[in-house]
Amino acid sequence: MKYRMLLLYAALVAGLGAFAPRAPAADPLVIRFSHVVAPDTPKGKAAEFFRARAEALTGGRVQVEIHPNSSLYRDREEMEALQLGAVQMLAPSLAKFSVLGVTEFEVFDLPYIFDDEAALAKVTRGPIGKRLLASLESRGIKGLAFWDNGFKSFSANTPIRTPEDLHGKRMRIQASKVLEEQMLALGAIPHMMAFSEVYQALRIGVVDGTENPHSNLYTQRMHEVQKHLTITDHGYLGYAVITNARFWDALPWSIRRQLEQALEEASVYANRIAREENARAIEAVRAAGTTEIHELDADGRRAFKRALIPVHRSMAARIGPELIQAIYRETGFDPDRF
Numbered sequence: 408m409k410y411r412m413l414l415l416y417a418a419l420v421a422g423l424g425a426f427a428p429r430a431p432a433a434d435p436l437v438i439r440f441s442h443v444v445a446p447d448t449p450k451g452k453a454a455e456f457f458r459a460r461a462e463a464l465t466g467g468r469v470q471v472e473i474h475p476n477s478s479l480y481r482d483r484e485e486m487e488a489l490q491l492g493a494v495q496m497l498a499p500s501l502a503k504f505s506v507l508g509v510t511e512f513e514v515f516d517l518p519y520i521f522d523d524e525a526a527l528a529k530v531t532r533g534p535i536g537k538r539l540l541a542s543l544e545s546r547g548i549k550g551l552a553f554w555d556n557g558f559k560s561f562s563a564n565t566p567i568r569t570p571e572d573l574h575g576k577r578m579r580i581q582a583s584k585v586l587e588e589q590m591l592a593l594g595a596i597p598h599m600m601a602f603s604e605v606y607q608a609l610r611i612g613v614v615d616g617t618e619n620p621h622s623n624l625y626t627q628r629m630h631e632v633q634k635h636l637t638i639t640d641h642g643y644l645g646y647a648v649i650t651n652a653r654f655w656d657a658l659p660w661s662i663r664r665q666l667e668q669a670l671e672e673a674s675v676y677a678n679r680i681a682r683e684e685n686a687r688a689i690e691a692v693r694a695a696g697t698t699e700i701h702e703l704d705a706d707g708r709r710a711f712k713r714a715l716i717p718v719h720r721s722m723a724a725r726i727g728p729e730l731i732q733a734i735y736r737e738t739g740f741d742p743d744r745f
C-alpha cells in the first residue's frame with residue numbers, strides 16, 4: 408500500500424513532464440533509473456557506468472539518477488512506475504516480465520538451458536534476443552539491451568548435496584511460473600517474494616532457502632543467514648534494460664543516439680564484469696566463514712539435471728514450444744542427453 412501511494416505520488420510529481428523531454432538548455436533532462444540490487448553488483452555497476460557515459464556523451468544535457476536497492480520501488484511496483492512514467496529506466500531480471508503478460512521471457516529461467524555464457528550470448532545478442540525485446544513494445548515498453556548477472560546457486564540452512572535435500576524446503580523464488588515449477592520438481596515449496604524481503608524472510612525463517620548468483624547473495628548479506636550454499640549453476644539470471652517507449656520516442660534524436668551509445672558501452676561492460684563479480688562474491692562468502700560451500704561432483708550434477716530438465720517440457724505450453732526449440736537450435740542444447 409505504502410509503495411502504491413509512493414508510486415502515485417511520484418507519478419503526479421513527475422507528471423506529464425516525464426513524457427515531454429523538451430527541457431530548456433540550462434535544465435538537464437533527468438532520467439530516473441531504479442533497480443533492486445546493491446550498487447556493488449554487476450547490475451549496480453553497469454547502471455553507474457551508464458550514468459557516467461550518458462552524462463559525458465550528452466555533455467551534461469542528460470542527468471541520470473540511479474536509485475538502487477529497491478529504494479524507490481520493489482520488483483512489481485517498478486514495472487508500474489515505468490509504465491506510469493514515474494521512472495524512465497529499469498533493468499528487471501528476466502524472470503520478472505510475466506507481470507506484463509509476456510511469459511516468453513521465462514524461457515531464461517528453464518533449468519540448465521544455457522551450458523555457458525557463449526550459449527547465452529547466441530540468444531541474447533542474436534535474432535531471438537531482438538525479437539524478445541521487440542515483444543515489449545505492445546506493453547508501451549522499449550527493450551534496450553540485455554545485461555548478464557550469472558548462474559545461480561542454491562542456499563539453505565542444511566546441506567544440499569542431492570535434489571532430495573531440497574524436499575520439503577520452503578524456497579524463495581522470483582515471480583516466475585518456471586521457477587515455481589522448478590522448485591516443485593525438486594519437491595520444494597516455492598514462495599514468491601520481492602527481492603527486498605528475502606534477507607529478512609531468511610533471517611526469521613519464513614523461508615528456508617533461496618537461489619541467486621553469488622553477487623546478489625553476498626551483497627544482500629544472505630550468507631549471514633544461510634549456513635549452506637551449493638554451487639549448482641542450475642539456472643541463469645540476467646536482465647533486460649527497459650524504458651518507457653513514449654518517453655524514449657519523444658527524445659531529441661541526437662540525445663537518443665548518445666544514450667544508445669552509452670548503453671552499448673555499458674552493456675559490454677556489464678557482460679564483461681559479471682563473471683568476475685560473482686567469482687569475487689563467492690570468495691567473500693568463503694572468507695566470511697558463515698556459510699559452508701559445497702561443490703557437486705559429476706554424479707551430483709547429473710542428478711540435479713535429471714530432476715530439473717523435465718521442467719522444459721512441463722513449461723513448454725506457457726513459454727511457447729517454438730521459442731524453446733529455436734533456442735535449442737541456436738545453442739545446440741539437447742534435453743535428451745541427460
Ligand code: LMR
Binds near residue numbers: 499500581
Ligand atoms: C532476485 O529478485 O532474486 C534478483 O533477480 C534481483 C536482481 O535484480 O538481480
